[in-house]
Structure formats: structure tokens, C-alpha cells
Amino acid sequence: MSKVFVNIGLSLDGYMAPEGMAIENWDRPDYKDWGAKWGAMMSWVLKLQYFRENLKFGPGGETGQVNDMFRYTMERSGASIMGKRMFEQGEISWPEEAPFHTPLYVLTHEKREPWVRPGGTTFYFVNDGPESALEQARESAGDRDIRISGGANVIQQYLNLGVIDELEIAQAPVMFGRGQRLFDNLREPVPQFRIDKVVDSPTATHLRYVRE
Amino acid sequence: MSKVFVNIGLSLDGYMAPEGMAIENWDRPDYKDWGAKWGAMMSWVLKLQYFRENLKFGPGGETGQVNDMFRYTMERSGASIMGKRMFEQGEISWPEEAPFHTPLYVLTHEKREPWVRPGGTTFYFVNDGPESALEQARESAGDRDIRISGGANVIQQYLNLGVIDELEIAQAPVMFGRGQRLFDNLREPVPQFRIDKVVDSPTATHLRYVRE
Numbered sequence: 415m416s417k418v419f420v421n422i423g424l425s426l427d428g429y430m431a432p433e434g435m436a437i438e439n440w441d442r443p444d445y446k447d448w449g450a451k452w453g454a455m456m457s458w459v460l461k462l463q464y465f466r467e468n469l470k471f472g473p474g475g476e477t478g479q480v481n482d483m484f485r486y487t488m489e490r491s492g493a494s495i496m497g498k499r500m501f502e503q504g505e506i507s508w509p510e511e512a513p514f515h516t517p518l519y520v521l522t523h524e525k526r527e528p529w530v531r532p533g534g535t536t537f538y539f540v541n542d543g544p545e546s547a548l549e550q551a552r553e554s555a556g557d558r559d560i561r562i563s564g565g566a567n568v569i570q571q572y573l574n575l576g577v578i579d580e581l582e583i584a585q586a587p588v589m590f591g592r593g594q595r596l597f598d599n600l601r602e603p604v605p606q607f608r609i610d611k612v613v614d615s616p617t618a619t620h621l622r623y624v625r626e
Numbered sequence: 627m628s629k630v631f632v633n634i635g636l637s638l639d640g641y642m643a644p645e646g647m648a649i650e651n652w653d654r655p656d657y658k659d660w661g662a663k664w665g666a667m668m669s670w671v672l673k674l675q676y677f678r679e680n681l682k683f684g685p686g687g688e689t690g691q692v693n694d695m696f697r698y699t700m701e702r703s704g705a706s707i708m709g710k711r712m713f714e715q716g717e718i719s720w721p722e723e724a725p726f727h728t729p730l731y732v733l734t735h736e737k738r739e740p741w742v743r744p745g746g747t748t749f750y751f752v753n754d755g756p757e758s759a760l761e762q763a764r765e766s767a768g769d770r771d772i773r774i775s776g777g778a779n780v781i782q783q784y785l786n787l788g789v790i791d792e793l794e795i796a797q798a799p800v801m802f803g804r805g806q807r808l809f810d811n812l813r814e815p816v817p818q819f820r821i822d823k824v825v826d827s828p829t830a831t832h833l834r835y836v837r838e
Contacts, residue, residue: 427809428640591816597639604803612826619824
């Protein structure tokens with residue numbers, strides 16, 4: 415059966431996004447320095463060969479173990495689920511050929527027809543909650559896995575549902591001070607994980623946890 | 627010159643202590659399950675040979691790289707600084723020969739004469755703030771290093787002073803849901819670190835960060 419997994423960048427102090435990183439500040443990344451902070455946290459991915467290729471940034475980029483892990487993450491994903499804010503930020507940032515090539519389910523109250531992008535990415539807008547989105551994602555993922563993309567509050571909803579099988583965190587040595595915490599609003603019984611794998615690099619520690 | 631360092635256990639969700647772990651619940655570790663939660667987070671240290679020896683728990687215990695790291699942490703410490711709550715919890719928990727064998731500086735509003743324990747541990751009660759405590763610790767540490775022991779709010783004070791040279795975190799694959807967060811109340815400019823070393827083990831990921 416498909417695994418449900420999270421694969422995200424995280425600051426050392428536990429934030430997925432710095433304070434100020436919001437759609438209304440998209441054109442001013444110097445607001446509370448959110449652009450530089452987010453860039454520092456994600457520097458490990460921005461330079462990967464497969465990331466560059468997938469976003470059509472051109473040739474070149476780092477190869478090796480982390481690049482292979484990143485490629486595997488993209489290739490194993492048969493469907494993804496994301497929140498409304500993450501979608502809205504992507505909607506104005508992704509290239510026309512959005513870099514997913516799978517169905518994506520967006521949790522939102524907005525009613526909207528599916529948004530079909532060239533290259534096999536289709537966004538479906540789900541109005542009846544995270545369990546329904548997961549069910550739809552399972553159906554379309556087939557043998558592949560389901561990625562809970564974010565943001566933090568969407569991941570928290572799925573942690574609270576107890577359905578996250580694998581938690582993959584690229585922990586960057588960067589402190590934000592304030593922002594969107596990954597681990598917040600969790601309810602008892604809090605899900606428990608074991609360490610499955612740790613890959614060290616200078617720009618991030620890649621921590622893989624599997625549900626107990 | 628002496629380095630100022632932190633060496634702590636941390637839950638995967640960023641807590642140094644679970645909700646309910648407080649002096650008034652010391653005799654009821656089942657309150658909000660704090661005893662089991664804390665024990666799970668610290669399981670990596672409780673079984674180490676050097677920890678057992680130092681606390682006179684008897685012979686045996688795990689040897690190897692993590693045990694050597696733990697011994698080095700204890701041996702490099704020429705003085706430590708801790709908060710009042712951490713001290714009060716230790717005061718009723720440590721054996722008569724407290725396991726430090728150095729001067730310790732306790733940040734508190736309480737006026738109290740130094741408390742001398744057998745085996746070279748003396749607690750000094752500092753009423754004039756974290757900078758004064760650090761100055762006194764520097765004087766007594768000599769060539770050795772200064773450990774900021776905790777709790778979370780004391781570490782936060784020293785992070786905000788920008789004086790922490792090394793941040794050593796044993797990140798356990800345990801989720802608390804609620805408790806005392808390590809990274810909270812930080813002020814701009816937030817201190818920045820680089821990854822110095824990562825040691826993987828099944829019970830904790832030992833992350834060592836050094837100030838940029």
C-alpha cells in the first residue's frame with residue numbers, strides 16, 4: 415500500500431517558514447528578511463542537479479547521495495496534498511509546467527474546477543477535509559506514495575490523524591527566531607517515530623524517521 | 627579561552643522537558659506521563675557506562691563512541707551554569723556526591739550561601755544575572771570550558787547574549803506534544819551556527835553545531 419510521507423526543510427529552531435513569508439510579501443523578500451532566511455534554509459536543495467533540471471533552471475548542479483535522495487522523493491510521489499497558502503504561493507512561483515507531474519490535492523474552502531498544467535500536473539481543490547483528500551490521493555497514487563507537502567498546519571493535521579508513515583526532515587543549521595513551527599498543535603496520543611536513517615552534509619542533516 | 631557550550635537532550639518536536647515535569651510533580655512521574663516521556667528522551671544517556679559510573683549506579687553499561695563523547699563533555703567542563711528550577715530538581719535527585727566535581731552557578735533571586743558537596747562540587751547562588759554568572763564561571767573554569775546546563779529559559783538567555791560557542795543536541799526520536807521548548811523567545815539578530823559533526827545512533831542523533 416502507498417506510504418504517506420513528509421519531506422521538508424526545517425530550520426534548526428524548528429520552523430518551516432520564517433516570519434514574514436506570506437503571499438502579501440511575495441514581492442518584497444527583504445520584509446523581515448524572509449527571502450534570505452528561507453533561501454539559507456533551502457540552500458541544500460536549490461543547488462541540486464535534479465532540482466535545477468525539474469524546475470528548468472538549466473544544466474549543472476550537485477550530484478551525489480543527496481541529489482539521488484531528492485530524485486527518489488520526487489519519483490516515489492504518486493500524489494501530493496498541500497494547503498491553500500502553499501498552493502497560492504506556488505501558483506505565482508512555479509513555471510507553467512509545475513514541477514510535480516502528478517495529481518495534487520489542495521485543502522481549501524474555495525470551490526474551483528481542477529487546474530490542469532502541462533506536464534501531467536493537475537491540482538484538485540478539496541473542500542471536505544484532510545481525510546477525503548487522503549482518500550482521493552490514495553486512489554490516484556496507485557503503487558506510488560503520497561506526499562504531504564505542507565505547510566506546517568496541513569502536516570499537523572495529518573500527524574494528528576496518525577497517518578504519517580515517514581517523516582523526512584532536512585534540518586538546516588539556520589535559526590529563524592520566529593515563523594511557522596512544524597511541531598505545534600499536536601494532540602495526545604502524539605505519534606511516535608524511530609530513527610531510520612541519517613545523512614550528513616554541510617548544508618543540512620537529512621533525518622529520516624519511520625512510524626513506530 | 628574557555629568555550630561556552632550547551633549539551634542537552636531534545637525531543638524530536640523540540641522540547642527539553644515534557645509538560646508536567648516540575649518539582650511539584652516529582653513524586654508522581656505518571657502525571658501527564660512526564661516520567662516515561664523524559665526517560666524515553668534520555669534513554670541514550672541512562673545506559674552509558676560513564677553515566678552509571680558517575681552517578682554510582684554500579685558497573686556495566688554501554689561503551690563506545692557516544693560514551694566517549696559523554697565522558698568528554700563531563701571532563702571538559704570546568705564550571706556550569708543552571709537555572710533555579712533545574713537546581714531544585716537536582717537538589718532532591720542527585721546523590722550526596724553530586725555528579726559535577728566543579729563549581730556550579732545557579733541563577734536565582736534567592737540569597738543563599740554556597741552549598742558544598744563532597745567530591746568537589748560547589749553550588750554558588752548568583753543574584754545579579756546571567757552575565758555575572760558567566761564571568762564568575764569563566765574565572766573558575768580556568769582552561770576548561772563552561773557548560774550552560776539548562777533549563778530552556780537559561781539557554782535562551784545565553785543564546786540572546788550571543789555567547790554560546792557550541793550547541794550539542796542529542797535529538798531523540800520521541801515526541802512530547804507539549805513542554806518546555808528549547809528554541810523560544812529568541813531575539814534578532816538570532817545567533818547562527820554551522821554543522822560541525824553528526825553522530826548517528828538508534829536512540830538519538832548527536833548533532834554538534836558551532837557558532838558562525
